[in-house]
Amino acid sequence: MIHEALKASELPPFCPYVSIPVVLIVDDEPDIRLIGELSLREIAGWTVHLAESGLEAVSMVPKICPDILLLDVMMPELDGPSTLLKLRELEMLQNCCVIFLTAKAQTHEVQRYLDFGAAGVIPKPFDPIKLPELIREFMAEAA
């Protein structure tokens, strides 16, 4: 079964269920990074990497090839959408599910982030207990 699912042609854009997903959390606030890390590692059992800026994320992505990118929108220097554009330019985001983290967004802004190619938008503060489930839902939808 697993072998069949792994056939490249049938692979969805990202398929975290076949292995332990690798997540990169990009946020300039250390608290959010910690809560996210604990949630995704302890509850979901995923492999979690952390980046504290967009620039750091750009340098890390080629090395870790994340399945999921949790990207804060408001960051100094390189903000979330710009980081995403930069990573796209470098063509390093195939099969990666990008989810934006943002302060309680207004409806039209959510649409803007989705237009950037994000699979979903998670408003902060998120419930760490439900975070893995929420990400899975977005990935299922995008697939």
Place this chain on the structure above:
Amino acid sequence: MNDSKALMVSLRDRVFEASADALLIGDAEGRILSVNTSFERLFGCDAGTAAGRHFIDFAVDKARLEQCVKPAPNSLERHEIWPSYESAHRRTWLALTVESGDSFLAEVALTFHIEAGTILGFTASIREVSITERLHRDSDKPQISPGLFQRLFEASPGMLAIAGFDGSFCWVNRSWTKVTGFPSEVLASRPLYTLFHEADHARVGCRFANLVGQESETIEFVARCVCADGRYKWISWSASLDADRGFIYIIANDVTELVATRDQLRRSEELLQQTSRVAKVSGWELEMRTLELRWSEEAYRLYGIPMDAQPTVEEAISFFEPDARPMLRAALDRVATEGTPFDLQLPFRRPSGERMWVRVLGQAELVDGEPIRVRGAFQDVSAEWAGERAKRDFVSIVSHELRTPLSSLYGSLRLLEGGVVGALPSPAKRLVGMARSNSDRLLRLIDDLLDLERIETGNLDYNVSDLDMSQVVWRAVGEVQGMAQEASVELEVREQQIPKIHGDPDRLVQVVTNLLSNAIKFSPVGSLVEVWLWLEGGEYLSVAVRDRGPGIPPGYRETLFEKFRQVDSSDTRKRGGTGLGLAIAKAIVEQHEGTVGFDSTEGEGSTFWFSLPMTSLVGEVRTKESLLAPPAFDSGLPNLSRRSSSLSSGRSDMDTESPEPTSRDGLILGEGASRHAHASLSGDAKQAYSVLPLK
């Protein structure tokens, strides 16, 4: 004797013939009996043809001459000009026509011959009147002989005078006396210059020197002139020279009031200019017929364009940002066609690129109900907007600064509570739970405050679309379903099929959710909360949420929709609300041009409702007039007889026989037997509504 009489008759005939004036003799009917040679010459017709014609035929205005020639005898009697009954005179000016068709102005003197109250006939003396010719014909010294021109000269309301080169008056008319108070003899005896104010002597002297030295044909000036009472008046002088005869002809006018009015006007204009500069207000005026746009000086300054520019309406609009232009055009259109006034604040850009906010007001000037002119004002409100922006920034910064640490707190507590980092002993778990729920509440409070702030300042973005109110209601039910389960409260939806309306679905979900969560909070365990959705007379849709809670005490009803106005402030803590839900709901509904309200009976429960116009203009240009009056609500609960008559045919797939509402979507509302929602769709409205107990 006979000889001398015959001689006299013959002489009289010759005098008649030889007179320089055109003479005629007519009968009582106005027919011409005889004319002299001067008449023949003047009218270009011989005596033979003239005789027998009516004198009236020679007049341009025949009716007027007829009145003169055939006066009613009693009108002659009464007239003081004709004291003698035997003959009566009348003198008038008339336009007469000569044989060739030309016309000229003539002075006509009529003498009527009367015997025993009957007019026998008349004689008329006709003299051509031409003022210029008359003057030219006069001798070297202007001959203001007693007669027509002297009367004209005297009667003129303007101050007329003839002065000599020596600087003294020769003749002045009565107006001089009227204005200056000096008798004409006094004026005539004084050198002219003594009339003028000392401060004006040099200027006036210079002008007269120019005139007499023939450097200018006419001089005009305004100078202060002394009056008999010692005061000065402003007199405007216009003088021209008759060098041949050595006279100066003067026409003067008292312009004291005019000067005072002009001064007053100038002062108030200066004041207005100054005020408008300080207040940054300027005026504009649009002539509807010509579409000519006029601006006050300050408007040019606001626009940052030269004062001599003549912008058209469309050019003036083009200074506003593209988004704002249609709104302004629509408002102008309405004021021009319907006379609806407007007051808008719009983004604006100067040619220099500077961005501003400009308030534009417009009001129609109506004549017979038709707008003929639109008057308005511009006001630079950039500073106000900057202040508003600073306030907005402050609110968003503060809320962000509060939210960030709270988010960490909430996340950490949630992880602890969930046992992610190890199970907690029971008392610790309770404490952590309490801390978590309070941080949660604080976050919601900040969100609500932020929402309210945005609504109140008009900065909440509305994502308007055609929406199905039924979906809105069901989404809200979905949001509070967990809360209802926790509180053991049953939810029931009763709805009618309703056409789509225009509005922001997310915001309306927020309204219904707020009403529902309030209802659930105040519901006793095991009781029912109903949501009603129905059409109100085709023009409004209404949503009502009914609970069986304690009701609202009378003293709290007026302020219930204000901020932080829960009945008991301890409720805020006990019930976990923020105290802002109703205020937000009200603000959102009002943005949709709807109304909110409630009905409550203490001990029985409350019904909170809102209704929206089916043709909401939310997100579009609005004027005061388009804000519809609230619907007449006699009760928060649907009135059966009224409503049932306005229902549509309903859905065919519904079980119309069943008076019991049927479940619509069990998944949304959970599976517990006591916690399910009923949907009673309007298959048969009467039956659907019959489950509702009416008050």
